[in-house]
Amino acid sequence: MPSRQFALDTAAPDEFYVALARLRDELEIESDFPPAALAEAEAAVDVPLSGADATDVPFVTVDPPGSRDLDQALHIERDGEGYLVRYAIASLGTFVEPGGALDREVHERGVTVYGPTGSIPLHPPVLSAGIASLLPGEDRPACLWHLRLDGAGELRDVRVERAVVRSRAQLTYEQVQAAADGGRPLPAGTPADLPALLRTVGELRQDLERQRGGVSLDIPEQHVERNRHGYALSYRATLPVEGWNAQISLLTGIAAAGLMREAGVGILRTLPDADPRDVRRLRRAGAALGVDWPDGTSYAELLRTLDSAVPAHAAFLNEATALFRGAGYLALGVEEADEDADDDGTITRHAAIASEYAHVTAPLRRLVDRYGLEICLAHCAGEEVPDWVLAALPGLPATMARSTRRAGAYERGAVDALEALVLQGRVGETFAGVIVESDDGGKDGGRERGTVVLSSPAVEGRVEGADLPVGTSVQVRLVDVDVPERRVRFELA
Known part of the structure; x- marks a missing residue:
């Protein structure tokens, strides 16, 4: 489910750090990695790179300023009347030995845990901010997606392969937005047409999302800053480029789900329709915040009218994360009944995306993505899915449910502490x-x-x-x- 994003812009009193420390203890969240897991991660520095040579493609990454765990690198070009989107995803399968000490620790963690004073990473920093991260100017192993779209943005062909890539620049959302708006150009060596193509493809995909009944939740970053009265809340409005960029990730996840269906094995991200009780609760929160919600307007229609630059709208969007309760994972190909999942009432679609969907674009931060990528790589190569992947699939939904619950509890507890501080x-x-x-x-x-x-x-x-x-x-x-x-x-x- 979408997460509330928050940051502490100033030094907090000691009692706030006490609150977070207590919260980590309650949830049994460990920041340090076991020595054996660290040793395996450090030894992975010497793993040779393999795969197709794609270092001639001028990829770039687009992330918040200062990010080091760079999962995705992007390149877009015209392809006849349509578009070719190349999306390079960090290849953790290159570095993590199945069944090893590092693999066991990553299964225990499940996800990167985020908080207002920093993150607790899924992988040791030597991997997540080092040799596995798609840092600029470095040759890196990647799972390279080739996504061909027609002129309307519909996916026409997809394949993924192991490749070696080299990002040309680490760009921020602000840089790309400024270039798309006709302001300062991007750094030398980066594709000058990237901002315009990202806008075009992103908006086409947003139109298709609306047509199929999906909705994206643009959650503004919530900031706590000190003023003369104490501490105050503010919001950083989301930029249009963040929505365009998110559509590339959603496109890849939809394509991955399609490949998994073809292969007859995989793991889908699922979400039921919003609970009417949560919708009613959100409507009441909207009344408190002064957000006009006309009768007969669905929450999806309302969300598209909101502007995160308006503080009341930004606060409402944060409250709207409650609509995404019940998200889970469904393993395919591990039970006899799952081929008939649609018929027996099992949820296979993601209600907000209005499509089947799989997590494959953030393997540095989510365990399940590594498995989804390996399934898609094997299927596109005409090979059998590795045994270690098949063996893990039945237990992955429970592992991810446990880890995402823990991360969500940390997020909620941190928000509670921030609100108490305010x-x-x-x-x-x-x-x-x-x-x-x-x-x-x-x-x-x-x-x-x-x-x-x-x-x-x-x-x-x-x-x-x-x-x-x-x-x-x-x-x-x-x-x-x-x-x-x-x-x-x-x-x-």
Whole structure:
């Protein structure tokens, strides 16, 4: 599911770091790698490169400033009336020995865990920020996707192969957006037509997404910064180029799912339709934030009208991540019944993407992507899927469910700590908001408990009162804030 993105723009008090340390302990998140896993990662420096030579293709990476774990490199060119998208994905299968100490540790971690003070990587930095990362000017092994599109952006042909690539530049979203808007050109040696082609292909794919009923959630980055009153929330609006770039990743994931269907083996990323209760909760949050949601307008239609440069819209988009609950993985080719999954009610599609879809574009940060890539590589080469991949498939959905739950719990706990930091020192103040839900089970001591979303600052917290008017604008008084315990509590004023 999409994640809320947040950053701490200033030094935080010690109690905030205490909160994160406690959270890591509670969730048993280890930052250090075992010596045996580190030794295998360091020995992988000497692994020889293999695959087709694609170092003549002028790939570039497009990421946030300062990124070192570069999973993807991109090149787009005209192809008759259509387009050829080449997408190079870091090849972790080159470096990780199946069944080894590093592989076991990566299975234990599952995903990179992100927080406001940095990330806890899936792989040791010697791999994730070093020899496996598609850093500029370096020859790197990659899983190279060749995606041919027609003039409308529809996928017409796909293949993936092992290759050696060399990125020409590490670009930021801001750089590419400025070039696409006619501003400063890209650095020398990078394709001058990349911004225009990325815009064209990205917008074509966005149109196709709308036509098939899909929706992308452009989640703005939430910042906590210090001011003279304490700490405040702000948002960094997403740029159009981030949406265009995301469409290339989605295109590749859709293509990968198609290859897995052809091969009869694979692992799909699935998502059920949004729970009506979550939609109703989001509608209430929209009321608290002043977001107009006309009757008869679906949440997908509404999301397309929002502008993350507007603070209320940005806060609403963060709340909208709740619509993506229930995401999971489905292994294909490991059970007799899975060929009839559609018929027996098993979910095979990703509701937000409105298509079957597979994770293959972020192997530095997600374990499952390495397996998806190896399946697609074998199928395109006309080879059998490796035994180590087949052996792992039945357990991968549970492994990823466990690891993504843990990462999600860390993210939610970190947000709770940030919101407590923002409200610190304001106990006794009254705020406007909307009760978005009340707990099931009736009253406790004559008082209901629920959740309130404030209008400003755009945070949520626990609320108590004799009768909680769900969906109604209310005034609430802040009665308790505890940063180390990640707690914010209100009562009806």
